[in-house]
Amino acid sequence: MHTSFANALAALLLAGAIGLAAAAPAASAAPAGAPATAARTQHTAPDEDGYKLWLRYQALAPAAQERLQAQARSIVLAAAATPTTSAAIAELQRGLAGMTGTAPPQASALADGALVLATPASMPSLDAALKAELAQLGQEGYLLRATRLQGRAVTLIAANADTGLLYGAFAWLRAAATGVAPEARSAPGLQLRLLNHWDNLDRHVERGYAGASIWDWWALPEIVDSRYTDYARANASLGINGTVLNNVNAKPEVLTAAYIAKAAAVADVLRPYGIRVFLSARFSTPLELKETDTADPLAPAVQAWWKNKADEIYRAIPDFGGFLVKANSEGQPGPQDYHRSHADGANMLAAALAPHHGIVMWRAFVYAPHPDPKTDRARQAYEEFKPLDGKFASNVIVQVKNGAIDFQPREPFHPLFGAMPHTPLMMEFQITKEYLGFSTDIAYLGTLFSEVLDSDTMQRGQGKGPTVAQVLEGGDAPRQLTGMAGVANIGVDRNWTGHHFDQANWYAFGRLAWNPQASAQHIAKEWAAQTFGNDDRVQQQVVQMLMMSRETVVDYMTPLGLHHLMGTAHHHGPAPWVNDLERPDWNPVYYHRAARDGIGFDRTASGTNALDQYAPALARLYADPRTTPDRYLLWFHHLPWTYTMASGRTLWAELLWHYDRGVAGARDLQARxxxxxxxxxxxxxxxxxxxxRRQVINAELWRNACIAYFQSVSGLPLPPGVAPPPQSLDAYKAIHFPYAPGRG
Incomplete structure (x- = not known):
């Protein structure tokens, strides 16, 4: 963007920031950094239910409205008319009408003050410099410019394809709503930016906390909910370009003709917004539908079945994206049932999809059905997939969770990132908060996502990278396939995500999938401005709440690298004492290993040696507890309770300090x-x-139950100033949650 235009636009947008009125007396428990007085308005803002998400398009101040109108007196489509450009124009009209409080601008001939959507193919008069820039941005990138076209002063949204124009329109509206200058140019860092819905055909959402599935399979295909269009708008505003409609624990029926027709009806709604539909496929589908007598991926009859099924799907959904597969994990069938490898299974499906340019996303979340108690569940995915590097078909991408265990409040990055240079790897994050307090506790996952993406794999040596984000983007050898997936937190609750603040996690995922190296704090500011308005006091407080929230949850749930201490099956609440489940690695005691001698999981050479799966420079760093970051200390080390921490406290005292800080943080969020x-x-x-209020209760329960349990194991007294748990350990053990939502 020309600097003068950028500065001018930033000035007029900032001048239009909504100013909410005068303050009232302070809350009694106002935290440090909170407004000195409660920010009450003289005229109460109208109630909102959260349905509009970050696309509220609230009115700007009068002067800013006039300036915005001057930039978009009319809208000119200098590109082919398609359903996607129609969606872009409709969004611009909706946004401008909302922010200016006037009738939406209409299409007209080119004139001064026009907002122009153009492609090089349909507007050859674009200057050579603009065309050269566009040539670098692919089919989804866009340019935003204040320029002159045919002698007219216009605002230009330019792209190579209609999808890029749609993304550019949303970017221009986002800048107007947040009061910042838009990016001059942008293109996605990753090709595949997908939501994974863990939604079942009966509308129950596994690990979902925002109500039933938005996909009404019973009503489809004849009855199509208008909410699907708003879902598409929200995702397109973030650059999300794909959605997997059904649970990875898939049912074979989803690939029958009736359900293909239902998926096609959804695809028709999403297509104008640049979103392709994918389906999770159960590996044994042809066998379970009794159309083959085996699911062996090398059996010709099985290969033929999948080829015919792919042809059938593409006849109904010409732009179908492909299959997501969970195989040989948690009881799901897979190629190993027939003594075949993951590559054998993935490549068989890839061959069926290849003529249609479809892809297979093969999940690396695996663990043995009969684990060896002497080894470590964290090792298994690496052990199974590392030997297969380079053996997957070109239209296969391996989808790897951010950590080696299971979406914990904090995990080190998965050792597969950086370890498979000849295989495209796709990040899998969890947006729904299975282990972070469901949709009750605020936990902004933008900081979690960025912590993982910014991690140095040290494949080239300490401090030399590549980062996980760079690995995903292709690293030293750009790959044919790149991507990021997020397990969706969306349901039929009016505000989509159960908790208003959980919308920020959907938002952050989309923005980081577009640019994996973006700032979590910058994203939080964007979301806060669009969701709660441009009052600086509100924005600053909401951003502070977001940025502290996930660390607060880690403190009161799993500090210092502890992990998987949650209750059985539902994963809610503390249960560090559980030790009677069928598999060793389903029990919390397997992970914390607390005893009289200390606490923590030894993954160094003296333990399971999971550290040897990381690059040598990183393994050396983390092999020594003194050079292991505190946040991963008990993930990699079993240490005595008397171990001296960097703070000077003993490990026992440090653990208690974190629990108390977590409770204080929850109360601070409430006061803010x-x-x-x-x-x-x-x-x-x-x-x-x-x-x-519920989050404070949750934090206190975690703090008290864990202290009661770990004190019973360690036999140590509480340090001075640490309040004892108000109930006995037996009382905490007696708490159960038999009907917790979102159970698998």
Whole structure:
């Protein structure tokens, strides 16, 4: 973007920031950094239910409205008319009408003050410099410019294809809504940017906490909910370009003709927004449908069945994306049932999809059905997939969870990242908070995602990279396939995600999938401005809440590298004492290994040696507890309770300090939000406040139950100033959650 235009646009947008009115008396528990007085408005803001997400398009101040109108007196489509460009124009009209409080601008001939959507193919008059820039941005990138076309002063949204124009329109609207200058140019860092819905055909959402599935399979294909269009708009605004409609624990029926027709009806709604439909496929589908007598991937009849099935799907959904497969994991069937490898299974499906340019996303979340108690579940994915590097077909991408265990509040990055240079790897994050307090506790996952993406794999040596983000983007050898997937947190709750703040996790995932090296804090600011308005006091407080929230949850749940201490099956609440489950690695005691001698999982050479799966420079760094970051200390080391931490405290005292800090953080979040009473509409404020009260209760339960248990194991007294748990350990053990939502 020309600097003068960028500065001018930033100035006019900032001048139009919404100013919410005067303050009222301070909340009694206002935290440090909170407004000195509660930010009450003189005129109460209208209640909102959260349905509009970050696409609220609230009115700007009058002067800013006039300036925005001057930039878009009319809309000119200098590109082929398609359903996608129609969607872009409709969004611009909706956004401008909302932010200016006037009738939406209409299409017209080119004139001064026009907002122009153009492609080089349909507007040859674009200058050579612009065309050269566009040539570097692919089919989804875009340019935003203040320029002159045919002698007219216009605002230009330019792209090589209609999808790029749609993304550019959303980017321009985002800049207007947040009061910042838009990026001059942008293109996605990853090709595949997908949501994975763990939604079942009966509309139950596994690990979902925002109500039933939005996909009404019973009503489809004849009855298509208008919510699907709003879902598409929200995802397109972030650059998400694909969605897997059904659970990875797939049912064979989803590949029958009736369900293919239902998926096709959804695909028709999503297509104009640049979103392709994918399906999770059960590996044994032809066998379970009784159409073959085996699911062996090398059996000709099985290969033929999948080829015919792919042909059938593409007849109904010409732009079908492909299959996501969970195989030989948690009881799911797979190629190993027939003594074949993951590559054998993935490549068989890839061959069926290849004529249609479809892809296979093969999940690396595996662990043995009969684990060796002397080894480590964290090792298995690496042990199974590393030997297969370079053996997957070109249209296969291996989908790897961010950590080697299972979406914990904190994990080191998965050792497969950087270890398979000849195989495309796709990140799998969890947006829904299976292990982070469901949709009750605030935990902004933008910081978790960025922590993983920014991690140095040290494949070239300490401090030399590549980072995990760079691995995903192709590293030293750009790959044919790149991608990021997020397990969706979306349901039929009116606000989509159960907790208003959980919308930020959907938002952060999309923005980081577009640019894996983006700033989590910058993304939080974007979301806060669009979701709660441009009052600086509200924005700053909401951003502070987001940025501290995930660390707060880690503190009161799994500090210092502890992991998987959650309750059985539902994964809610503390249960570090559980030791009676069928598999050793389903028990929390397997992971913390607390005893009189100390606590933590030894993954060094003296233990399971999972560290040898990382690059040598990183393994050396983490082999010594003194050079292991505190946040991963008990992930990699079993240490005595008396071990001296960098703070000078013993490990026992440090653990208790983190639990207390976590509870204090939960109370701080509550107080910060209370200080915004009156500055946020009453409905959303009340709904968030209720959940924050519950979060404090959750934090106190975690703190008290874990301290009671670990004190019983260690036999150590509580240090001075540490309050004892108010109940006995037996009382905490007696707490059960038999009907917790989202169970698998």
């Amino acid at each position: 939000w209370e200080a915004l009473r009156g500055a946020v509409d009453a409905r959303r404020h009340a709904e968030v406040a209720q959940r924050l």
